[in-house]
Each structure stands twice: as structure tokens, then as C-alpha cells.
Amino acid sequence: xxxxxxxxxxxxxxxxxxxxxxxxxxxxxxxxxxxxxxxxxxxxxxxxxxxxxxxxxxxxxxxxxxxxxxxxxxxxxxxxxxxxxxxxxxxxxxxxxxxxxxxxxxxxxxxxxxxxxxxxxxxxxxxxxxxxxxxxxxxxxxxxxxxxxxxxxxxxxxxxxxxxxxxxxxxxxxxxxxxxxxxxxxxxxxxxxxxxxxxxxxxxxxxxxxxxxxxxxxxxxxxxxxxxxxxxxxxxxxxxxxxxxxxxxxxxxxxxxxxxxxxxxxxxxxxxxxxxxxxxxxxxxxxxxxxxxxxxxxxxxxxxx
Amino acid sequence: xxxxxxxxxxxxxxxxxxxxxxxxxxxxxxxxxxxxxxxxxxxxxxxxxxxxxxxxxxxxxxxxxxxxxxxxxxxxxxxxxxxxxxxxxxxxxxxxxxxxxxxxxxxxxxxxxxxxxxxxxxxxxxxxxxxxxxxxxxxxxxxxxxxxxxxxxxxxxxxxxxxxxxxxxxxxxxxxxxxxxxxxxxxxxxxxxxxxxxxxxxxxxxxxxxxxxxxxxxxxxxxxxxxxxxxxxxxxxxxxxxxxxxxxxxxxxxxxxxxxxxxxxxxxxxxxxxxxxxxxxxxxxxxxxxxxx
Numbered sequence: 199x200x201x202x203x204x205x206x207x208x209x210x211x212x213x214x215x216x217x218x219x220x221x222x223x224x225x226x227x228x229x230x231x232x233x234x235x236x237x238x239x240x241x242x243x244x245x246x247x248x249x250x251x252x253x254x255x256x257x258x259x260x261x262x263x264x265x266x267x268x269x270x271x272x273x274x275x276x277x278x279x280x281x282x283x284x285x286x287x288x289x290x291x292x293x294x295x296x297x298x299x300x301x302x303x304x305x306x307x308x309x310x311x312x313x314x315x316x317x318x319x320x321x322x323x324x325x326x327x328x329x330x331x332x333x334x335x336x337x338x339x340x341x342x343x344x345x346x347x348x349x350x351x352x353x354x355x356x357x358x359x360x361x362x363x364x365x366x367x368x369x370x371x372x373x374x375x376x377x378x379x380x381x382x383x384x385x386x387x388x389x390x391x392x393x394x395x396x397x398x399x400x401x402x403x404x405x406x407x408x409x410x411x412x413x414x415x416x417x418x419x420x421x422x423x424x425x426x427x428x429x430x431x432x433x434x435x436x437x438x439x440x441x442x443x444x445x446x447x448x449x450x451x452x453x454x455x456x457x458x459x460x461x462x463x464x465x466x467x468x469x470x471x472x473x474x475x476x477x478x479x480x481x482x483x484x485x486x487x488x489x490x491x492x493x494x495x496x497x498x499x500x501x502x503x
Numbered sequence: 504x505x506x507x508x509x510x511x512x513x514x515x516x517x518x519x520x521x522x523x524x525x526x527x528x529x530x531x532x533x534x535x536x537x538x539x540x541x542x543x544x545x546x547x548x549x550x551x552x553x554x555x556x557x558x559x560x561x562x563x564x565x566x567x568x569x570x571x572x573x574x575x576x577x578x579x580x581x582x583x584x585x586x587x588x589x590x591x592x593x594x595x596x597x598x599x600x601x602x603x604x605x606x607x608x609x610x611x612x613x614x615x616x617x618x619x620x621x622x623x624x625x626x627x628x629x630x631x632x633x634x635x636x637x638x639x640x641x642x643x644x645x646x647x648x649x650x651x652x653x654x655x656x657x658x659x660x661x662x663x664x665x666x667x668x669x670x671x672x673x674x675x676x677x678x679x680x681x682x683x684x685x686x687x688x689x690x691x692x693x694x695x696x697x698x699x700x701x702x703x704x705x706x707x708x709x710x711x712x713x714x715x716x717x718x719x720x721x722x723x724x725x726x727x728x729x730x731x732x733x734x735x736x737x738x739x740x741x742x743x744x745x746x747x748x749x750x751x752x753x754x755x756x757x758x759x760x761x762x763x764x765x766x767x768x769x770x771x772x773x774x775x776x777x778x779x780x781x782x783x784x785x786x787x788x789x790x791x792x793x794x795x796x
Binding site for chain 1: 685686
């Protein structure tokens with residue numbers, strides 16, 4: 199470990215690998231100059247002193263950072279660093295033993311997932327959590343349940359307002375399907391689709407809710423270079439054109455450093471860096487964490503899953 | 504041939520009565536993974552409340568309305584007081600809770616309404632009707648029509664309203680459903696309330712058929728083979744399985760009875776269910792159980 203491998207963090211080189219430039223000519227997805235979104239002064243989400251353990255095993259220790267409105271915040275770290283746990287704290291799946299989450303104008307000891315959804319939070323899951331027995335369209339429509347105006351009885355009797363709801367939701371869902379390029383699969387049962395498409399459907403379901411904050415748990419995992427490219431463009435598109443703030447967990451550090459405006463690095467449940475991608479790329483602590491120097495591990499384990 | 508048809512039709516119609524009890528189980532199991540053993544005591548409570556009100560000279564429509572409201576309230580109350588605090592506990596804990604609950608509901612029924620046996624008269628004659636020389640019980644036909652209306656009502660709820668899509672979402676993946684803003688406690692409350700209504704319908708029909716007494720709560724035991732055969736997660740499955748159980752037990756009783764010296768009706772559905780468990784453990788229409796880490 200005498201010479202840390204700096205090429206690990208040369209994201210440009212990583213993303214523009216020959217394989218990728220063969221399949222996708224042109225620039226990879228990263229923010230073009232002048233395309234910078236205007237960040238809000240107020241953070242859309244803020245975590246303060248979050249600690250979480252499972253039956254005595256510490257998953258997160260005193261983690262805190264803020265996600266500014268309008269930014270893409272990348273969350274990286276080696277396996278077991280606590281990235282997904284942290285995302286689950288943000289979305290209310292886990293209750294941290296200590297700390298608070300500030301979202302939607304409130305401080306939460308535990309986020310109520312349904313409440314958070316009503317206040318503009320949407321997420322995807324590391325192991326795709328689609329409703330497997332439903333069609334693609336129905337899955338995307340579940341993301342729209344919150345926008346229903348008609349009452350229960352109106353729906354049961356298919357009164358005009360319920361019909362208008364249904365038509366509008368269907369149109370918006372079709373738009374999302376179009377945006378994601380999965381319109382031709384609208385009537386397929388989700389469980390039978392290939393993995394890459396399922397990932398898109400899951401993103402579509404989250405987008406259908408028109409979130410202001412989108413939490414993505416490894417959206418590129420298991421994808422081919424081409425699929426990653428398309429997905430990265432989508433994330434960027436959602437962020438720039440809809441102004442949606444994004445928190446992105448990803449193993450592929452190259453993509454994160456390319457996409458994110460702000461990167462938080464976790465290692466063994468602690469925050470070891472919180473800065474711009476450029477600075478994080480050169481941070482010795484981050485390099486050490488990925489190479490295992492600090493912990494006496496045997497070799498590089500970055501990106502392995 | 505006529506006799507065979509009469510037995511078959513009688514069995515099919517009796518089977519629908521089993522289905523109506525089983526539907527209450529399916530709704531709750533699908534939405535929350537709880538096997539609600541107390542469904543039978545809800546059936547009893549509904550029938551007892553209705554019949555006691557009628558005996559106290561309350562007009563039938565008012566008694567029905569009051570019982571309906573009581574069942575809605577009871578469903579919501581059970582979910583809130585018993586099951587919500589036990590959320591995320593192992594299925595066995597939840598099952599034991601509903602088992603205990605069934606005794607509590609029966610006890611409360613006894614305190615409220617006493618332990619006598621009541622006759623329940625719904626005003627439907629049990630005259631046999633004749634179709635092409637085949638006699639069919641008019642009460643059974645009425646019960647079947649009621650069941651059809653109940654299932655039709657449920658399917659309108661499930662296919663047309665937001666509740667339906669929320670229910671399916673919760674059944675498929677509760678965590679994902681939560682992340683979409685679907686409130687699990689609310690869905691569970693609604694499902695328990697609906698199960699209360701299903702118990703009311705089943706209670707009135709069963710009560711009219713066998714009398715309102717405490718053994719009424721044992722209809723759960725008859726619903727069990729129906730659930731196993733139909734699959735725990737399918738309303739359509741319980742209907743088909745109910746028909747199958749009803750028809751086969753009656754036919755077995757009539758045609759195998761003389762050979763095996765009778766009493767077949769009581770155990771035949773369980774043998775059938777056992778066979779299904781061996782050959783097709785998820786039942787006819789049930790979802791394959793996938794354990795996720």
C-alpha cells in the first residue's frame with residue numbers, strides 16, 4: 199500500500215473507458231458548463247448527529263450533512279459503510295437511536311415514510327422493490343396515488359371527478375413511461391422484465407409522484423455500460439429540468455464524481471469527507487478508506503459488491 | 504341423475520357459505536400477513552348483536568345499521584389496539600394474539616348478550632324451488648346471491664378505487680408502498696373494517712341457517728380447508744375452493760357414506776386440504792411465498 203492507486207479516482211478515465219465510448223459516442227453524462235442549477239440557500243434535507251445500531255452493531259456513528267435544494271448529492275463509501283442504512287434513515291425505514299432528520303419544515307426523530315412522501319420525498323431501493331405482480335403502468339400509477347382528488351365514494355361510483363383523476367393520472371404516467379423509454383412495456387408484468395428495465399420502472403414510479411427530493415439507492419447496479427449511460431442522463435435530466443434534488447448512492451465512483459455537485463463519503467459508519475467531487479477525489483482519507491489502509495485490509499475493494 | 508344434481512347444487516351452495524367466512528381471512532392476510540383466527544368470533548359477534556337487537560324490538564333495518572357500524576368500529580378498534588402495537592412481530596405472535604382475541608370477543612359477546620341460543624329469522628323462506636325437476640333450497644340461492652353481491656362490491660373497491668391499488672401495493676411490498684405515501688395503518692384499518700362487514704354478512708347467513716349460538720365461531724374451522732385449497736391470498740380462490748369443498752363433501756357423504764358408515768362430511772374437506780398441501784402448497788390461486796431477507 200505504499201503507493202495509493204490514484205487512478206481509482208480518475209473518474210473521467212473510468213467513465214470514458216474504451217468500452218463505453220464504443221457504445222456511446224459523444225460526451226458522457228456530466229453537467230455541462232453553464233448548466234449548473236441554482237442551489238437553494240436552505241437545505242432540502244439535513245441530518246444531524248445520526249447514530250444507528252442493530253442489536254449492538256454500529257451501522258452509523260454521528261453522521262450529519264445537508265442536501266441543498268436542487269443539487270445532486272452523491273453518497274459513496276466501501277461495502278458496509280452504512281450508505282443504504284443512511285438512506286433508510288432518511289426515508290423513514292429505520293429509526294436512528296440518536297440524531298434528527300430535518301425535512302419538510304420539521305425535525306424528525308424518525309421520518310414517517312408516508313408523511314415524507316406527501317411532502318415530496320420519493321425513493322428507489324437497492325434490491326428492486328417493485329410490485330411484481332402488477333404491470334409497468336400500474337406500478338407507475340401507484341406513484342400517483344397521492345395526487346388523487348376524488349373521494350372514495352366518487353371513485354367507487356366512477357363519478358366525473360374520479361374519471362378526471364384517472365385520465366390525468368394515466369396521462370402523467372404515460373409521460374413518465376415516455377421519458378424513461380419504457381412505454382412499449384406498459385402492459386408487461388413487472389416481475390418478468392429484465393433487470394435493467396425494472397430499475398427504470400422503479401425510477402418511473404418514484405418520478406410519477408413528482409418528488410422534490412429523490413433518493414436513489416444504487417440505480418446503476420448491475421447495468422451494462424450503455425444502460426448506465428442512459429440512466430445517468432436521466433438522473434441529470436430530472437435534476438436539471440425538473441429541479442428535483444437527488445441523493446445518489448452508487449458503487450461506481452466514477453459516475454458519482456461525474457454527476458454529483460456534492461459528495462459525502464462514509465466509511466465504517468462515519469463520515470470521512472463531505473465536499474465537492476474534485477476535492478473528494480484527492481482526499482487522502484477517502485483514498486485510504488477505499489484501499490483499506492486504515493483498517494489493515496488486504497487490498498482494494500472499491501466498487502466490488 | 505336428478506338426485507346427483509340436487510346433491511351437487513346443494514353442496515355448491517353450501518360451499519359458498521364457507522367462502523364467505525374465508526374471504527374475511529384473505530383480506531386481512533393479504534394486507535398484513537396476519538392469520539386472523541378471531542374472524543369466527545367476529546362472525547358470532549355480528550350475528551348475536553343483530554339477533555339480540557331484533558329480539559329487543561329494534562326494527563330490522565335499524566338493527567342491521569347498528570350492527571354494521573359496530574362491526575366497522577370493532578374492526579378498526581382491533582387493528583389499532585391489538586395489531587398495530589405488534590407490528591413487525593413474528594407471524595406466530597400475531598396468530599396467538601388473534602387466538603386470544605377470539606376468546607375476548609366471545610367473552611364480551613356473552614357479557615353483552617348472554618349465552619342463550621337464538622333463532623335468527625331473515626324473512627327468507629326455505630321452500631325448495633324446482634328447476635327442471637331438481638329441487639334447490641331458496642335460502643341457499645339467496646345466500647349465493649348475497650355472496651355474489653359481496654364479491655362484486657369488493658371487486659369494485661379493489662379495481663376502481665385508490666384503496667385497491669394501495670391494497671395490492673401493500674400486499675406486494677409494504678416498505679415500497681410506504682415510500683409512495685401509502686399509510687400502512689390506514690390501509691390496515693380499512694381492511695379490518697371491511698372484514699368486519701364480511702363477518703356481518705357471513706354471521707347473518709350462518710346464523711339464519713344453524714341458529715345463533717357460540718359454536719358459530721367454529722365456522723373458522725370449516726373455512727380453513729377452503730383457505731388452504733384456494734390459497735391464502737386470493738378472493739377468487741376462496742370462492743372456487745368453497746364450491747369445491749362444499750360439493751365434494753356432500754357428494755362424498757352421499758356416495759361414500761354408506762361404504763364408510765357415514766360422518767364423512769366432517770373430515771373430508773381436511774383430507775382434501777391435506778392433499779393440496781402435499782401437491783400444491785400455495786393453493787389454487789395463492790401467491791408463491793417468497794421469503795426475503
